[in-house]
Amino acid sequence: MNTRATHTDSLESADRRSFVRGVGVLTGVIALGSPLAGLLPGRAWAVQLRVLSSADAAALLAMIRTIAPHDTLDDAAYALVVVAVDGDAAGSTEARAGLKAGIASLRDGFALMPEGARVEQLRRIESGTFFQSVRIKTLLVLYNNPIAWSHFGFEGESFSKGGYLLRGFNDLKWLPDVPLADSGPMPTA
Amino acid sequence: MPRFELNDTDVVVIVGSGAGGGTMANELTRRGLKVVMFEAGKRQSLATFSQNPGEAFAQLTWLEPRTQSGSWDPVKTSPTLPAWHCRTVGGTTVHWTGATPRLQPYEIRARSVYGDIPGASLADWPIDYDELKRWYQVAEKRLGVTRRNGNPGMPASNNFKVMYAGARRLGYKRVHTNYLAINSRARDDRAFCIQQGFCVQGCKTGAKWSTLYTEIPRAEASGRLDLRSECFVTRIEHDEAGRATGVVYRDAAGQEQRQRARIVCVAGNAIETARLLLLSESGRFKHGLANGSDQVGRNYCHHVLSFVFGIFDQPVSFWRGAVLAGVVEDENIQDPRRGFAGGYHLELAMLDLPTLPLIGLPYGWGRDFASVVDNYRNMAGMLVNGEDLPRADNRITLSSTRKDGYGLPVAHIHCDPHPNDLAMRAHATGQGRKIYEAVGAKRTVVSPMPPATHQMGTARMSHDPGQGVTNAYGRTHEVPNLFISDGSVQTTAGAANPTLTIVALALRQADHIGREAAAGRL
Numbered sequence: 001m002n003t004r005a006t007h008t009d010s011l012e013s014a015d016r017r018s019f020v021r022g023v024g025v026l027t028g029v030i031a032l033g034s035p036l037a038g039l040l041p042g043r044a045w046a047v048q049l050r051v052l053s054s055a056d057a058a059a060l061l062a063m064i065r066t067i068a069p070h071d072t073l074d075d076a077a078y079a080l081v082v083v084a085v086d087g088d089a090a091g092s093t094e095a096r097a098g099l100k101a102g103i104a105s106l107r108d109g110f111a112l113m114p115e116g117a118r119v120e121q122l123r124r125i126e127s128g129t130f131f132q133s134v135r136i137k138t139l140l141v142l143y144n145n146p147i148a149w150s151h152f153g154f155e156g157e158s159f160s161k162g163g164y165l166l167r168g169f170n171d172l173k174w175l176p177d178v179p180l181a182d183s184g185p186m187p188t189a
Numbered sequence: 190m191p192r193f194e195l196n197d198t199d200v201v202v203i204v205g206s207g208a209g210g211g212t213m214a215n216e217l218t219r220r221g222l223k224v225v226m227f228e229a230g231k232r233q234s235l236a237t238f239s240q241n242p243g244e245a246f247a248q249l250t251w252l253e254p255r256t257q258s259g260s261w262d263p264v265k266t267s268p269t270l271p272a273w274h275c276r277t278v279g280g281t282t283v284h285w286t287g288a289t290p291r292l293q294p295y296e297i298r299a300r301s302v303y304g305d306i307p308g309a310s311l312a313d314w315p316i317d318y319d320e321l322k323r324w325y326q327v328a329e330k331r332l333g334v335t336r337r338n339g340n341p342g343m344p345a346s347n348n349f350k351v352m353y354a355g356a357r358r359l360g361y362k363r364v365h366t367n368y369l370a371i372n373s374r375a376r377d378d379r380a381f382c383i384q385q386g387f388c389v390q391g392c393k394t395g396a397k398w399s400t401l402y403t404e405i406p407r408a409e410a411s412g413r414l415d416l417r418s419e420c421f422v423t424r425i426e427h428d429e430a431g432r433a434t435g436v437v438y439r440d441a442a443g444q445e446q447r448q449r450a451r452i453v454c455v456a457g458n459a460i461e462t463a464r465l466l467l468l469s470e471s472g473r474f475k476h477g478l479a480n481g482s483d484q485v486g487r488n489y490c491h492h493v494l495s496f497v498f499g500i501f502d503q504p505v506s507f508w509r510g511a512v513l514a515g516v517v518e519d520e521n522i523q524d525p526r527r528g529f530a531g532g533y534h535l536e537l538a539m540l541d542l543p544t545l546p547l548i549g550l551p552y553g554w555g556r557d558f559a560s561v562v563d564n565y566r567n568m569a570g571m572l573v574n575g576e577d578l579p580r581a582d583n584r585i586t587l588s589s590t591r592k593d594g595y596g597l598p599v600a601h602i603h604c605d606p607h608p609n610d611l612a613m614r615a616h617a618t619g620q621g622r623k624i625y626e627a628v629g630a631k632r633t634v635v636s637p638m639p640p641a642t643h644q645m646g647t648a649r650m651s652h653d654p655g656q657g658v659t660n661a662y663g664r665t666h667e668v669p670n671l672f673i674s675d676g677s678v679q680t681t682a683g684a685a686n687p688t689l690t691i692v693a694l695a696l697r698q699a700d701h702i703g704r705e706a707a708a709g710r711l
Contacts, residue, residue: 067554068546070563119555135554143562144243144543153566154508154542157240159393163383164509172347174503175354175628182353182365184335184342187374187381 024054102130207280209456211400216699230276238391245390279401296683346510355624459644479665490682491641493575499625533575
């Protein structure tokens with residue numbers, strides 16, 4: 001988790017900027033050697049938030065990481081969930097109030113607590129609307145973007161590459177092949 | 190494409206353009222009848238289908254709200270989407286996975302074979318198996334089903350290699366790449382399957398049969414189909430004699446229109462079909478059209494569904510390839526020694542990454558949840574598809590709390606699984622786990638019931654007008670020129686994915702309507 005320390009440092013400096021602007025910025029640095037390095041123009045990234053302060057965003061990001069802890073998945077993927085939650089809050093006063101109250105209900109320093117303490121806190125609010133709405137948003141957003149696909153191995157769109165017929169739909173070698181009678185031949189044009 | 194007059198009393202109106210409606214449109218226009226077909230959704234094409242799962246979901250899915258109650262899983266696990274079907278031209282044949290097993294002879298005699306099971310409203314189908322089988326054969330030729338009529342089976346994918354090896358080690362005998370309405374070689378002016386792994390998002394090569402690019406264009410070519418997409422039917426009207434006279438609908442601009450008809454066929458998918466009949470209540474039909482028996486909406490079946498995943502030390506890459514290209518058929522039998530009535534299929538299945546954590550995993554968060562997704566590369570998957578028992582109180586009603594954009598009550602789904610369903614689920618998921626453990630799975634994961642993709646039984650066929658809504662031809666007992674042309678008519682669910690049965694019954698119904706119309710009786 002070499003992104004974590006860098007990320008937290010940059011959030012602290014971002015927090016001073018947001019004191020002037022009133023809203024936060026979420027920033028991070030892609031880990032060296034991450035597959036993302038090839039997808040983005042540089043290693044540093046930043047997203048402007050519409051409702052959340054930088055400190056709130058850091059707490060929310062820590063909450064999302066606790067809900068779906070994938071240690072080597074870059075913060076940039078988690079930031080997409082923060083941006084989505086922030087966007088929903090910008091579009092509705094009700095959602096904004098719920099989100100602010102929800103984040104306020106997390107104890108001070110939540111983002112910097114050890115994972116066990118964060119889990120314990122979240123268990124206490126698990127059945128509430130705030131936790132469930134963040135959980136659902138996490139499921140909807142965290143796994144539906146190229147950062148996650150590259151991380152977990154899902155290869156995404158295949159039509160433009162001719163599907164997987166000649167690209168490994170049957171390349172598994174650690175079990176025997178299926179007899180032709182129970183399967184079928186490769187199609188030919 | 191013709192545009193028939195709103196006051197043309199000679200047209201057949203079809204509501205819905207999926208497996209039932211699209212097939213009816215082709216069959217009736219071939220017989221010289223004029224058809225107006227309504228579809229609530231938009232028309233897409235191979236070019237507009239998206240392989241971004243989130244985009245495709247928004248493009249194709251019936252997203253109008255539903256309310257729900259009962260003890261079935263979707264109340265907790267899928268509160269906003271209890272059922273997952275389509276709202277687009279071609280209906281759910283755009284999103285289906287092409288599995289086309291037949292119902293077995295014992296399944297259409299469920300009441301006689303299983304006996305009187307308390308808490309279930311079982312009935313026998315009012316149709317002989319030989320008759321059904323004859324129409325299955327016609328349907329299988331039409332759809333080009335693999336492993337039938339000389340069509341080769343699909344080649345084995347990675348995911349199937351795992352299922353096959355495990356199932357054979359367990360002693361299962363009938364294990365193969367499934368009966369699929371997907372071209373294993375080019376035929377019917379459509380390409381062969383190139384194993385894209387995006388059956389559910391709309392097949393971009395058209396290798397998978399869908400009415401969108403088979404039955405519907407053929408009906409259009411006849412010059413006798415007027416397809417009105419983005420038009421939502423809100424009511425079926427009738428005259429003083431109790432015959433259907435046409436439908437009221439909202440056009441694409443939201444304006445209310447009225448189309449006259451000589452015959453009305455409803456194929457809106459079993460939830461919306463029941464809702465439309467209930468919305469069509471009148472002074473004469475106080476509890477909904479054709480609902481004197483109080484059976485409309487009742488006996489809602491959705492199959493015993495559950496994913497089973499195996500996690501291995503080595504890669505499977507199960508997202509590559511046709512989704513349901515594999516099946517274990519051995520458990521599709523009646524054998525009460527297993528502790529339940531009816532049977533099930535174990536079908537190959539996979540979920541793309543954004544969908545897996547949404548509908549494929551038990552509720553959870555934290556390390557345990559995340560560790561399953563971490564193994565995405567090394568997962569194999571299957572779907573239990575078993576017969577659920579009809580229950581009178583598992584039913585579609587009109588919601589008392591929620592209205593749609595036109596101010597009409599949305600469908601409410603109430604579902605309490607029968608103990609037989611739960612016993613079957615436990616057995617089937619146990620066998621699924623054993624299949625993966627037999628080939629070295631280090632962990633297996635069982636999902637709750639995902640959103641229902643198979644809707645059946647809400648206007649069931651019956652000999653006795655008090656026990657169902659339609660006769661053996663899907664013709665309603667009470668309204669002589671009103672037909673139900675989708676899975677609603679299934680008297681019981683059986684363990685077969687419903688599309689082949691829907692098509693077979695639609696082909697048979699169209700033949701019946703053609704004969705009756707030609708003889709001047711309709």
